[in-house]
Amino acid sequence: MTALTASTRAEVLRLRRWPALWTLGGVWLLLNITFGYVFPYLSYRNGGGFANEGADPRQLLADVMPESVPVAVVQGMPMFGGAILFALGALTAGSGYGWGTWKTAFTQGPGRSAVLGGTLAALGGVVVAVVLGTFAIDLGIAASLASVEGQGIALPAAGDVARGLGGGVLILALWTAAGLAVGTLTRNPALAVALGLVWTLAVENLLRAVSSLLDWLGPVTDVLPGTAAGSIASAVGGNPVSEGGSPGVVDNLGGGAAVTVALCYLAVLVVVTGVLARRDVA
Amino acid sequence: MAVRTEGLTKRYGEQVAVDSVSLTVRKGEVYGFLGPNGAGKTTTLRMILGLIRPSGGSATVLGRPAGGAGVNRQVGALVEGPGFYPYLSGRDNLRVLARYRGIGDGDVGRVLARVGLAERASDAFKAYSLGMKQRLGVAAALLGDPGLLVLDEPTNGLDPAGVGDMRRLLTELAAAGHTVLLSSHMLSEVQETCDRVGVINRGRLVVEATVGELRGSGGLRVRADPLSTALDVSRRLAGDDVTVNDGALLLRVDPGRAAEVTRALVAADVDVHEMRPVERSLEEVFFEMTADEEAAR
Numbered sequence A: 001m002t003a004l005t006a007s008t009r010a011e012v013l014r015l016r017r018w019p020a021l022w023t024l025g026g027v028w029l030l031l032n033i034t035f036g037y038v039f040p041y042l043s044y045r046n047g048g049g050f051a052n053e054g055a056d057p058r059q060l061l062a063d064v065m066p067e068s069v070p071v072a073v074v075q076g077m078p079m080f081g082g083a084i085l086f087a088l089g090a091l092t093a094g095s096g097y098g099w100g101t102w103k104t105a106f107t108q109g110p111g112r113s114a115v116l117g118g119t120l121a122a123l124g125g126v127v128v129a130v131v132l133g134t135f136a137i138d139l140g141i142a143a144s145l146a147s148v149e150g151q152g153i154a155l156p157a158a159g160d161v162a163r164g165l166g167g168g169v170l171i172l173a174l175w176t177a178a179g180l181a182v183g184t185l186t187r188n189p190a191l192a193v194a195l196g197l198v199w200t201l202a203v204e205n206l207l208r209a210v211s212s213l214l215d216w217l218g219p220v221t222d223v224l225p226g227t228a229a230g231s232i233a234s235a236v237g238g239n240p241v242s243e244g245g246s247p248g249v250v251d252n253l254g255g256g257a258a259v260t261v262a263l264c265y266l267a268v269l270v271v272v273t274g275v276l277a278r279r280d281v282a
Numbered sequence B: 001m002a003v004r005t006e007g008l009t010k011r012y013g014e015q016v017a018v019d020s021v022s023l024t025v026r027k028g029e030v031y032g033f034l035g036p037n038g039a040g041k042t043t044t045l046r047m048i049l050g051l052i053r054p055s056g057g058s059a060t061v062l063g064r065p066a067g068g069a070g071v072n073r074q075v076g077a078l079v080e081g082p083g084f085y086p087y088l089s090g091r092d093n094l095r096v097l098a099r100y101r102g103i104g105d106g107d108v109g110r111v112l113a114r115v116g117l118a119e120r121a122s123d124a125f126k127a128y129s130l131g132m133k134q135r136l137g138v139a140a141a142l143l144g145d146p147g148l149l150v151l152d153e154p155t156n157g158l159d160p161a162g163v164g165d166m167r168r169l170l171t172e173l174a175a176a177g178h179t180v181l182l183s184s185h186m187l188s189e190v191q192e193t194c195d196r197v198g199v200i201n202r203g204r205l206v207v208e209a210t211v212g213e214l215r216g217s218g219g220l221r222v223r224a225d226p227l228s229t230a231l232d233v234s235r236r237l238a239g240d241d242v243t244v245n246d247g248a249l250l251l252r253v254d255p256g257r258a259a260e261v262t263r264a265l266v267a268a269d270v271d272v273h274e275m276r277p278v279e280r281s282l283e284e285v286f287f288e289m290t291a292d293e294e295a296a297r
């Protein structure tokens, strides 16, 4: 068995039994269901006048039907899902320094890169599980609503499903890697989570707002991680926030450019984490 | 050679935590690494395990550079307190480590029983007492039966029974051919179990020797009256190596010369109340040595 598989198996076990992971996953699902299904459906039943003043009831119904599941899975990810998975990455990396578990892991045999590789693989598994789980639950809800409303169950096209799942995995992987890097940098889970929340929920939105006033800021805000994540969501079919879509969904970048930027971030963040993880461990 | 360091140095800014330490731990021996608080024991052990990078010098473990990939698989370590996932049970914590080591779960039960934690193995680590946490740390070091154990003050927080268990464990490990590198500031704790000791103070390795060599041959403790005459006689026999302590004389001579010393004292009309061979404890040796260091400063 290689050091990498050994580390991956170890990290999977400790993550799987971690209440914080299940709490964060539960919060994500709750947000996804509430904003993706409960509110839109209630507005629809309310004739489009609830929360979404003046929304087209037919559009509201279409949004909660099975065909829209890929969008429903992804639209909350650039901001809320991102913040939650950032927190997961930050806690995974940061708390190990306080607990002394990195010290313990680094003295078991596998080198630091193998241990980090194991963490990345295990978290990658978590990201894929979150996306697939969200997809399955959303599909179940959408199918139930379709039968309640007497609509035929039209499944989303295979291409849409693939784009939705792939886009979702890329968005969440990007934010998880960012959390891991910041958690490794600060070695302090609380500080890392706070920085992540401020960045994902506030700073990026403010910068994008300001960039509409300052021309020179535009090229910078276009390549922020949140912009890339939001552009992936709109490429999958999400409605940009400027047109009444979910917060965080933007259309600054086309799909291809957004994916490229996200992949670059992912690569840089992994390398940075790898370098940071080589520092002295007390 | 199980562990060899050459000129190992660690600086934190101006502060030199470990200053050019060259020590050797031979295969199969129990090596005591002694020093007061802040001497640099933990820092040295961290470098040996590859947790921190030396500022200078080098360390080899089992013939390979310290901290290299795979080296620590042959090493069981407990450094400066146990580090475990608080939400996992003791058993699950060890299962995680067994996976890191690429061994099965089979050994987990054995090491839990070995440290007396089998009954509480299902409790969450965060619910353990200080001593139980320390025991789990020792259990983790034993996982996979590594040939070299690096234990940093393993008796920290253990009750007297736990300290006794620890001593027995070390004896058994040594008998089974394991190499143990053990740090401590409780000198009484290592003098029975260790083959050799290294004494570190203010980052410098002061001495490296067997326990016997360190203690020297001991001496004689004499209570006699009148003291001044007794001192003169003793000086004639033992040279300058005579000290007065609590109204008693301490002669640094072979305890086998007790009869000769008594005869000389009696011949000088001195009343001898007590004549007793004494062994120096490592404690005394240690304090003498660290005091010399202070004086040299």
Ligand SMILES: Nc1ncnc2c1ncn2[C@@H]1O[C@H](COP(=O)(O)OP(=O)(O)OP(=O)(O)O)[C@@H](O)[C@H]1O
Pocket: A282, B012, B015, B016, B017, B018, B035, B036, B037, B038, B039, B040, B041, B042, B043, B044, B185
């Ligand atoms: N990360 C660090 N940053 C700065 N100084 C440090 C660091 N780690 C250790 N030191 C300093 O190095 C010196 C040696 O510390 P070390 O922990 O090795 O001592 P020790 O012999 O293990 O002591 P103790 O018996 O108290 O455990 C101390 O003066 C300590 O303050």
Ligand SMILES: [Mg+2]
Pocket: B041, B042, B043, B080, B152
């Ligand atoms: Mg120490």
